[in-house]
Amino acid sequence: MTAPLLSALIVAHNEEAQLEACLRSCAFADEVVVVLDRCTDGSKAIAERLGARLIEGAWPQEGDRRHAGIDACKGPWILEVDADERVPPALAVEIRKVLDGAEPGCIQIPFDNYIGNRHIRHGWGAYNGISVKWSLFWKGCKRWGNQRVHPSISIEGAKGRVSAAMTHYVDKDITDLFARLNRYSTLAAADLIAKGERPGRLGSIRRFFSRFFKSYVSRRGYREGYHGLALALFAGLYPLLTHLKVEEARYQRRQVSLFLSPLHSRHQHQRRLQNRNDTRINELLVSNRFRNSLNADISIKRNSESGH
Template structure:
């Protein structure tokens, strides 16, 4: 049977333990973390995972290091707040045994607390799918601080049928925390690039992002949750610009 290496980017240790409990189907588990003072090593050892610890300045560097640490021909990349259901695990085992492609997208069911939100995701706040299954060497992360870019081999296969469950936000406050964190990173990227552009352009991008999430991606169907997601996605370009602009003054 074709081997699958599962990469888990560690966060909260309780989330990590639950995430790892769903990965018994994988032939190898690599837990990557920048934290050294919590119980992540203990949790990783309990599930027989290889622990990759280090200090990486950027998210892409950390994820690329984890990919390099894998020994299997296929890599499954998830975060500790994601869960691989039994149905998805079976599909992953079957697909990696027969697929002639170099990558496949995983559909995503994202929860805010106990609420499954299917519509309106966009930008750094959520997506309906991502290239989480790939052959080693077919995917590489960029070095941007916020939303690092991806380089993928063009031989991409069809999207899987069964979704990964993403429990990224315990409540609406989690969205606000993501907004603050992401815009701080994006502001640093803008300053490093050396060209902030005009504030008016940032306002236009913000309006466009809100429209994309709330109207085109049907965030309105999710009620207040959809409005909140669209508002955060909409504020992202403008707030990033303002943080970069004010830091330069």
């Protein structure tokens, strides 16, 4: 049996609603590897039923679980597909053609992004959604960063691009979109707190307006009606919410510190009193031992004198 040429890699966390359709769209690959990260739903049963090779575990960062999947792939070429993405037949055919004699490197794939059943063509950006990704690459030519959200990537080798697009069901509806904004900004704030960074208030406000304008006007989000407005709000609110969550975490930390400070001072005072009492007890013990020793010497001396 020859080694597979193309491995499709899917990283999933409780994606039973999306996983089957995603796996079926990847059936053209020589092997399908599914990384199950702390899954508690029916994702495992679905992947096993459709013949995928499973990697199970718990990884703290997105980059960690993706690297675990990349290491497990047997094919030299890897196609990363998220559970909410689908590989249309036209893209599958083009990928096979491109890989025939391609040099090791990374290949960009354009994305058709959907909110619900509506194809949204305009307004996407780095934070609310992307229109192209380095999803197809030679093993070893792409590495993920360790950020909690929007991890950076590093690529090397030859670079190319296909014309057929991946289908991406980004959000179910507007509610789902803003739930994603809340989730992403929380993770971004955690990254900044871990690095000891604090975004400025004025800079965050400026970024709200500049990113809203970029999404709604420069990227023509206005052409998408209320969906375009929602995407522009996402783009602008992301840095502002991240800033506010960092400030909230700092405030809560100060409150805990203020609460613990009197307890710490009281504990220190109690320790000082205890040390002082221990010192007094030791002094008394030493004094008593000295007195007892002195009395014993006097008694011995008296006994000696009475013997004479």
